[in-house]
Structure formats: C-alpha cells, structure tokens
Amino acid sequence: MRKFVVLSLSLVTAFMLSLVWGADQLGGVTETANASLKVSELDWDFGYSPKNTTVTHRYVLTNVGNKPLKIINVKPACGCTSAPLTKNALQPGESTDLEVSFSTKSFSGKVTKTVNINTDDSANPVTMLKFSTDVGSAVPTLIFEPQDGYVLNFDTVMVGKKASLKLKLTNNDIQPINLKLIEVPPGLVDAKLKKEKLNIGDASELTVNLVNKDNSEGFFNKTVTMQVDGHVDYRVSLPVMGTLVNGNKKN
Numbered sequence: 001m002r003k004f005v006v007l008s009l010s011l012v013t014a015f016m017l018s019l020v021w022g023a024d025q026l027g028g029v030t031e032t033a034n035a036s037l038k039v040s041e042l043d044w045d046f047g048y049s050p051k052n053t054t055v056t057h058r059y060v061l062t063n064v065g066n067k068p069l070k071i072i073n074v075k076p077a078c079g080c081t082s083a084p085l086t087k088n089a090l091q092p093g094e095s096t097d098l099e100v101s102f103s104t105k106s107f108s109g110k111v112t113k114t115v116n117i118n119t120d121d122s123a124n125p126v127t128m129l130k131f132s133t134d135v136g137s138a139v140p141t142l143i144f145e146p147q148d149g150y151v152l153n154f155d156t157v158m159v160g161k162k163a164s165l166k167l168k169l170t171n172n173d174i175q176p177i178n179l180k181l182i183e184v185p186p187g188l189v190d191a192k193l194k195k196e197k198l199n200i201g202d203a204s205e206l207t208v209n210l211v212n213k214d215n216s217e218g219f220f221n222k223t224v225t226m227q228v229d230g231h232v233d234y235r236v237s238l239p240v241m242g243t244l245v246n247g248n249k250k251n
Contacts, residue, residue, distance in 0.1 A: 047235025
C-alpha cells in the first residue's frame with residue numbers, strides 16, 4: 001500500500017513538473033506578427049443635414065498590429081457615397097484619413113449607409129463603417145439666421161485671402177440648450193461659437209474662418225458638425241463650400 005502511495009505521488013509530481021516546463025516553453029515562443037486595423041469610430045451620426053448638398057466625415061484608420069497592413073479596397077454601398085483612399089499601406093502604428101462624402105440630393109428623411117474596408121487583417125478582413133443622417137427635416141430647437149445659413153458658402157476666394165462667414169443661432173427650445181462643435185475640417189477652416197450655453201430665446205453666433213493652410217486651389221465641400229443638447233439631443237451638419245482661385249496665374 002505504501003509503495004502505491006509513493007508511486008502515485010511521484011506520478012503527480014512528474015505531471016506538475018511537465019506542466020511547468022510546458023508553460024516555460026510557451027512563454028519563450030515569439031509573438032506572431034499580425035496586421036490589425038482600428039478605426040476612430042465605426043458609426044457616425046451627421047444628424048440633420050440639408051437637401052441637395054454633400055456632407056463629409058473624416059474617419060481615422062490606424063494599424064495597431066505589429067506588421068504592415070495592406071488596405072485592399074474601400075467599397076461604399078451606393079453611388080451616393082464616395083470614400084477615396086489616399087494610402088493603401090500602413091506601417092505598425094501609422095494612421096491615415098479616410099474622408100467619406102455623402103450626397104443628399106436624392107434623399108429625404110432618415111438615411112443610413114455603409115462603407116466596407118477590405119484589408120489583409122487576418123482576424124478581421126472586412127471592417128464596416130456606418131453613417132446616418134436626417135435629410136431636409138426641420139431642425140427641432142434652433143433658428144438659423146440667415147435662413148440659408150444652413151449651408152456655409154464662401155463662393156470664390158483668392159488663395160491667401162482671408163474670408164469669414166457668420167451664422168446666428170437662436171434657442172427655440174422649451175429649456176436652455178448647450179452647443180458644441182464636434183467636427184471642423186482641419187487645415188481648411190476654423191470655427192468658433194460665441195456662446196455655448198443658451199437660455200430660452202437667447203442667441204449665439206457661429207463664425208467660420210477660411211484658413212486654407214495648404215494654399216490649395218479649386219472647389220471644396222466639407223462639413224462642420226455641431227452637437228445640440230436640450231429637451232432633445234441631436235446633431236446638425238453644416239456644409240462648408242467654396243472655390244479657391246490663384247489670382248497670380250495668367251491665362
């Protein structure tokens with residue numbers, strides 16, 4: 001009986017040692033190299049947007065893996081959406097922008113669309129982006145002045161010249177509201193709210209300045225998106241457009 005107990009203890013000890021040795025061996029295995037895509041957000045809400053315009057949003061794509069990531073293609077779900085890819089390979093830790101543009105021309109009311117990103121991320125080869133908007137509906141608790149200020153149009157501006165547009169925003173809610181700018185096109189314009197907290201009937205002013213840091217030329221169409229919090233919470237997307245021309249060029 002004693003021999004049986006000793007033998008059993010020896011077998012248990014040998015088994016435990018083998019587990020420890022196996023764990024040590026696994027700890028010494030080199031980590032597998034993989035590319036991995038991370039997106040700033042998978043779902044974007046434009047909120048209210050005007051008809052017959054284009055709204056845009058900038059997604060940030062980052063390779064959080066430890067080997068280069070290849071972006072094979074980007075496929076919007078319909079012809080109303082464009083998402084041109086500026087870079088199709090990302091080193092570990094590298095990021096790039098993907099600007100998605102949506103034409104509201106053929107839509108009214110609530111709309112949801114998708115864009116698929118195909119990569120060589122073995123764990124997640126297809127990443128689906130989704131965005132939504134409410135096209136042409138009346139904004140619930142804000143009055144815009146001028147009324148066509150819902151679209152900020154700079155018309156034609158010489159490259160290097162300063163230009164600004166102002167939009168009056170009046171609180172038409174049954175309670176105080178808070179305003180917050182959540183997306184402004186970087187490098188092209190800057191935007192500032194005179195007041196972010198408005199009591200009933202109070203007004204604020206949104207000033208949008210054209211900065212054009214890259215001194216680019218041609219037509220532009222971007223979006224300033226604002227969050228409104230009151231008895232209902234929502235967003236408003238204001239298209240910002242214009243044409244930049246070089247006055248020094250000779251025909």
